[in-house]
Amino acid sequence: MAVDSTISSPLGPPACEKDAKALQFIEEMTRNADTVQERVLAEILSRNAETEYLKRFKLDGAIDRETFKTKIPVITYEDIQPEIQRIANGDRSPILSAHPISEFLTSSGTSAGERKLMPTIKEELDRRQLLYSLLMPVMNLYVPGLDKGKGLYFLFVKSETKTPSGLLARPVLTSYYKSDHFKTRPYDPYMVYTSPNEAILCPDSFQSMYTQMLCGLIERNQVLRLGAVFASGLLRAIRFLQLNWVELAHDIRTGTLSSRITNPMIKNHMNKFIKPDPELASFVIQECSKDNWEGIITKIWPNTKYLDVIVTGAMAQYIPTLNYYSGGLPLACTMYASSECYFGLNLNPMCKPSEVSYTIMPNMAYFEFLPHNSRSTNYHGLTRESCSRLVDLADVEVGKEYELVITTYAGLYRYHVGDILRVTGFHNSAPQFHFVRRKNVLLSIDSDKTDESELQRAMENASKLLVEFNTSVVEYTSYADTKTIPGHYVIYWELLTKDISNSPSNEVLNQCCLEMEESLNSVYRQCRVADHSIGPLEIRVVKKGTFEELMDYAISRGASINQYKVPRCVSFTPIMELLDSRVVSVHFSQDLPHWTPERRR
Numbered sequence: 001m002a003v004d005s006t007i008s009s010p011l012g013p014p015a016c017e018k019d020a021k022a023l024q025f026i027e028e029m030t031r032n033a034d035t036v037q038e039r040v041l042a043e044i045l046s047r048n049a050e051t052e053y054l055k056r057f058k059l060d061g062a063i064d065r066e067t068f069k070t071k072i073p074v075i076t077y078e079d080i081q082p083e084i085q086r087i088a089n090g091d092r093s094p095i096l097s098a099h100p101i102s103e104f105l106t107s108s109g110t111s112a113g114e115r116k117l118m119p120t121i122k123e124e125l126d127r128r129q130l131l132y133s134l135l136m137p138v139m140n141l142y143v144p145g146l147d148k149g150k151g152l153y154f155l156f157v158k159s160e161t162k163t164p165s166g167l168l169a170r171p172v173l174t175s176y177y178k179s180d181h182f183k184t185r186p187y188d189p190y191m192v193y194t195s196p197n198e199a200i201l202c203p204d205s206f207q208s209m210y211t212q213m214l215c216g217l218i219e220r221n222q223v224l225r226l227g228a229v230f231a232s233g234l235l236r237a238i239r240f241l242q243l244n245w246v247e248l249a250h251d252i253r254t255g256t257l258s259s260r261i262t263n264p265m266i267k268n269h270m271n272k273f274i275k276p277d278p279e280l281a282s283f284v285i286q287e288c289s290k291d292n293w294e295g296i297i298t299k300i301w302p303n304t305k306y307l308d309v310i311v312t313g314a315m316a317q318y319i320p321t322l323n324y325y326s327g328g329l330p331l332a333c334t335m336y337a338s339s340e341c342y343f344g345l346n347l348n349p350m351c352k353p354s355e356v357s358y359t360i361m362p363n364m365a366y367f368e369f370l371p372h373n374s375r376s377t378n379y380h381g382l383t384r385e386s387c388s389r390l391v392d393l394a395d396v397e398v399g400k401e402y403e404l405v406i407t408t409y410a411g412l413y414r415y416h417v418g419d420i421l422r423v424t425g426f427h428n429s430a431p432q433f434h435f436v437r438r439k440n441v442l443l444s445i446d447s448d449k450t451d452e453s454e455l456q457r458a459m460e461n462a463s464k465l466l467v468e469f470n471t472s473v474v475e476y477t478s479y480a481d482t483k484t485i486p487g488h489y490v491i492y493w494e495l496l497t498k499d500i501s502n503s504p505s506n507e508v509l510n511q512c513c514l515e516m517e518e519s520l521n522s523v524y525r526q527c528r529v530a531d532h533s534i535g536p537l538e539i540r541v542v543k544k545g546t547f548e549e550l551m552d553y554a555i556s557r558g559a560s561i562n563q564y565k566v567p568r569c570v571s572f573t574p575i576m577e578l579l580d581s582r583v584v585s586v587h588f589s590q591d592l593p594h595w596t597p598e599r600r601r
C-alpha cells in the first residue's frame with residue numbers, strides 16, 4: 001500500500017497509513033514527555049479531587065506536581081489494603097476513584113499469600129488497547145510482510161472470582177481477552193491469529209492448549225511468528241506438543257476432534273474447520289517422534305520470523321532453552337505492563353534480549369522514579385526525605401537505577417510497583433529503561449514471585465515435621481530449576497539429626513516438600529495445580545558441613561567473614577556444582593498442594 005510520504009516518522013517509514021498514525025502518536029507523546037505527564041497528573045487529580053483519599057491528604061483541589069508531591073505519600077499495597085477491602089465489600093462511594101471501580105485485576109504480586117487486588121475502571125481498557133495498537137506498527141518497521149501470514153499465539157484465560165459485593169476479580173489478560181476490544185476486534189491483516197477465540201476463551205487449560213496447538217499445526221505454513229506472553233508459556237506449549245503429538249496427529253489424519261475436547265464452543269468451531277490431512281499427520285509424526293527436538297520450532301513452522309515472548313527480567317532464564325528449540329530465532333520483547341497499569345513498549349523489538357529497553361509512554365499514567373539504593377532492601381524504611389528524592393519521567397539520568405512509582409487514572413496514588421529499572425537512553429524526551437529485576441523476588445518459574453520471607457515461612461512450617469525425629473534444618477538455600485519443563489523449586493537442606501537411629505524417612509522428607517508448597521503463596525499453588533506450569537518442589541539434602549564450605553568459597557572470592565550471610569537463592573554455576581556434589585538424598589512432593597480460585601481471606 002502506498003503511504004503518504006508526508007506522514008513519515010523518525011522511527012522509520014511506516015508500513016501503511018494506520019501505522020503512520022500510530023508512529024506519529026508515539027513521536028508526539030515522546031517529544032512532549034514532560035508536558036504530557038503534567039497534563040496526565042492534572043487530569044487524574046482534577047477528576048478525583050472529591051475522592052476520600054485525596055481529601056484525606058488535603059489536596060484541596062490542587063492539580064500541580066509540587067503540591068501533589070508534598071502532600072501525597074508514597075505507598076505500597078499494604079497501605080491501601082483497607083480501602084481496597086471496603087471497595088471489595090461493596091462500598092461504592094468515591095474512595096480512590098471518582099469513576100466506578102469496574103473490576104479488580106489480580107496481580108501476580110501477593111500480599112499475605114494472596115494475589116493483590118488492583119482496582120480498575122472501564123476506560124483503562126481503552127488505554128491498554130491503545131498501547132497494544134502501537135506494537136505492530138513498530139514491529140512492521142523491522143519485519144516486513146507480517147500481513148502475509150498469521151501469528152500462532154498461545155493465549156489463555158484464567159479462573160475468576162467475585163468479591164463479597166460481586167465485583168469480578170481476575171488477571172488483567174483474562175479481563176482483556178474477554179472484553180469486546182479483543183473478542184470483536186476488527187479485521188487487521190497484521191493481527192491474524194491461528195488460535196480461534198473459542199479456544200483462547202475456554203477456561204479449561206488442556207482443551208484450550210490442545211485446540212490452539214492443533215490449529216497451529218494445521219496452518220503451519222502460514223505461521224510467521226510464534227508467541228506467548230512470557231517465555232515460560234511458550235516452552236509449556238512445546239512440552240505440551242511433546243506429550244500430545246500422537247493424539248494431535250491422529251486428529252489431523254482423521255479430521256476428527258479428540259474426545260477429550262468437550263467444550264461445545266470449541267467443538268462447534270473445530271467441526272467446521274478440521275479436515276482429514278494424512279500428509280500433514282505423517283509430517284507431524286515424522287518430526288515429533290525424533291529423539292532430538294533441537295530446532296523443532298523452525299521445522300514445524302518453517303516460516304517463523306521471530307518468537308514474540310517476554311524474556312526480560314525473571315524470564316531471561318529461559319533464553320537458552322528457547323534458542324535450543326527455535327534454532328536461535330530472534331526473540332522479540334514488545335511491551336512492559338502490569339495489572340496496575342500498562343507502562344510502555346520496546347521501540348527496537350528485534351534487538352538482542354540483553355539490550356531490550358522499554359520506552360514508558362507518558363500518556364499511560366503519571367510516573368515517578370525513586371533512585372534505587374541497592375543497600376536498602378526494604379521499602380518500609382522509606383522516609384519523607386527519601387520520598388522527596390523522587391524524580392519525574394523526563395528527569396531521570398542515563399545509567400542510574402530507579403524504582404517505579406505510579407499514579408493511575410484508576411486511583412493508585414504514588415504507588416510503589418516494586419520494579420527496578422535502569423535508564424539506557426532516551427527516545428526524544430522519553431526515557432528508555434532496562435528492566436533490572438523485581439524487588440525482593442527470590443524464586444520465579446512462571447508468574448509466581450516468591451520472596452525471602454515466604455520461603456522462610458515455608459521452611460519453618462516444613463521443618464516442624466522433623467521435630468519428632470529430633471532433627472532440625474541447620475541451613476538452607478534455594479534454586480529455580482528451569483532445565484526441565486515445567487521448571488520447579490529446589491531447596492537445599494543441611495540437616496542436624498541428633499539420633500541417627502530415628503532420622504526422618506524418605507516419606508517424611510517428601511511430606512516436607514508438600515508442606516513447603518502448602519505454605520507458598522496462591523500464585524505458586526495456582527501454577528502448580530491449575531496451570532501445571534511449575535513441577536513438584538524438590539528438597540536436596542546435603543552433607544553436614546556443606547554450608548560451611550559454601551562460606552569458605554565465598555570468602556575465597558572476597559566476601560567479608562563478618563558480613564557473610566547464606567544466600568537464600570543461588571544460581572552461580574560453581575556454587576551449584578559444589579552443592580550438587582554434596583547431595584546425599586533427593587525428595588519430591590508426591591501430591592499437589594491445595595488451591596482454589598477463592599481467596600483465603
Ligand code: AMP
Nearest residue numbers: 107108312313335336337338339435438
Ligand atoms: P502482574 O501485576 O501480575 O501483571 O505482573 C506485572 C509485573 O510483571 C511487572 O511489574 C514486572 O515485574 C513483570 N513484567 C511485566 N512485563 C515485563 C517485561 N516486559 N519484562 C520483565 N518483567 C515484566
